Amino acid sequence: MTAAPLTPLDLVGNTPLVELKRVPRPDGIRLFAKLEGENPTGSIxxxxxxxxxxxxxxxxxxxxxxxxxxxxxxxxxxxxxxxxxxxxxxxxxxxxxxxxxxxxxxxxxxxxxxxxxxxxxxxxxxxxxxxxxxxxxxxxxxxVQQFKSPLNIDCHYRTTGSEIVAALDHADVLVAGIGTGGTLMGVGRRMREAYPGLRVVGLEPHVGEYLQGLRSLEDAFMPPLLDLEAIDGRWIVSAAESIRAAKLVAETEGILVGISSGAALHVGLKEAERRRERGGNIVMMFSDSGWKYLPAQPWEAAKADSPDLDEVHWW
Ligand SMILES: Cc1ncc(COP(=O)(O)O)c(C=O)c1O
The missing domain is CATH 3.40.50.1100 (Rossmann fold)
Structure with missing residues (x-):
């Protein structure tokens, strides 16, 4: 008997965790990316x-x-x-x-x-x-209330976080963008159970910049799901830095990821620098694929350091 046919909803989750071996990084550091762009609509x-x-x-x-x-x-x-x-x-x-x-x-x-x-x-x-x-x-x-529902965290705890734990023996750092905070809270909690001593790091845009999906926490909105006590560090990333790092992923690994994935790589590499002497495994959430950003010409805007860069919701 053949298996029951799948529906698009069956394709949600179980995304690959890939090692980025071609992105330049310090010796002893291994970079892993959770490719959420593989979900049916291309995002986490x-x-x-x-x-x-x-x-x-x-x-x-x-x-x-x-x-x-x-x-x-x-x-x-x-x-x-x-x-x-x-x-x-x-x-x-x-x-x-x-x-x-x-x-x-x-x-x-x-x-x-x-x-x-x-x-x-x-x-x-x-x-x-x-x-x-x-x-x-x-x-x-x-x-729907993604910003308020504790199911948002629970979903990442049970699915995204558990998938990473099943795929990797050890991790030292988790890097994820903060929008609702659901990813960071849920994945962070699940990974900490498996990897004691894990450093959980969030990233956010500069005040006033619209990195699509993510907002600066200083921008008068603290996502209700985000518990700052549960994270070990926060990095502020600019649109230009994020776009440059997304381009680096494309050029070195041949995969087209979204701008928040670039931000995650940017922060992952900063964390790698801090661990230069110790080495370690760094897991980064690549929350969406890059196709939908291309018409906004991010590479050109970043190259020119265009003032328009901050006017666009990049993730
Ligand atoms: C591309 C992208 N990255 C990261 C995030 C942040 O995820 P979360 O809402 O789980 O904090 C979002 C949220 O919308 C997003 O769209």
């Missing part, structure tokens, strides 16, 4: 989109005919649009102006309804707008 957010929808269906709060509502700079919206198509829901995404142009194009192609909010309203404003929509029409709208 497929994991939480599937989990949050599954759970809401089980609790009976999400019912046929309803519309998923969420604030997102791109990846969560795209992931929710896929899950919504698979399960037959509507989907409405509150999107700040300034996202790379492919994001609204992909969302519309997947049948999502877009609601724009001004960039100065920030993550907080976008979340509030999504919550207001839900309150105005609770019978038909379901607020």
């Amino acid at each position: 957010k497929d994991r939480i989109a599937r989990r949050l929808v599954d759970e809401a269906e089980q609790r009976g709060v999400l019912r046929p005919g309803m519309t998923l509502v969420e604030a997102s700079t791109g990846n969560t919206g795209i992931a929710l649009a896929m899950v919504a198509r698979q399960r037959g829901y509507g989907v409405r995404i509150v999107l700040p102006e300034g996202v790379v142009p492919s994001v609204p194009q992909i969302l519309e192609t997947l049948g999502a309804e877009l609601v724009w909010c001004p960039p100065q309203s920030g993550t907080k404003g976008a979340i509030e707008m999504a919550e207001r929509m839900m309150l105005e029409d609770p019978e038909r709208c379901f607020a």
Whole structure:
């Protein structure tokens, strides 16, 4: 008997952890990247989109005919649009102006309804707008609430973190971007159980810069899921640094990763420098693939050190 055919939702998770052997690094340092771009919509957010929808269906709060509502700079919206198509829901995404142009194009192609909010309203404003929509029409709208739901952390604890632990005997450092904080909290907790002494490091953009998906914690919004006590370090990374490192991955390894993956490599290499004498294994979350960023011409903008660099949500 042949196996039951897969559906797109079966393809979520179980992404590869690859060793980057061609990126220049200090002797004794091994770099590992979790390639989340291998998920069906090309980002880590497929994991939480599937989990949050599954759970809401089980609790009976999400019912046929309803519309998923969420604030997102791109990846969560795209992931929710896929899950919504698979399960037959509507989907409405509150999107700040300034996202790379492919994001609204992909969302519309997947049948999502877009609601724009001004960039100065920030993550907080976008979340509030999504919550207001839900309150105005609770019978038909379901607020997904990736920023608030503890399932976001639990999903990364059980899936992303466990997959890394199954693939690697030992790790010394975990590097992940901070958006909702779900990845860093969940993966960090699971990896710490397996690798005592693990250093958990978060990265964030400069104040006022919009690295898509991630926000500076100084920007008046502290993601409720993020527990600063649970992390050992934070790095601030600029858009130009992130883009240059993403280009380095492309040039040395031949894989096209997103800009936040570049930021993770940039920080991974800083951590490698700190461990130069000791060596060690550094795991970096490569949260999405790079295709959707190309129309925004990141390489050219970084080369020219264009002032527009900070106006775009890069991850
Ligand atoms: C490309 C990318 N990297 C990293 C993150 C951060 O992930 P988290 O929300 O789990 O903190 C996001 C969040 O949207 C993202 O889109």
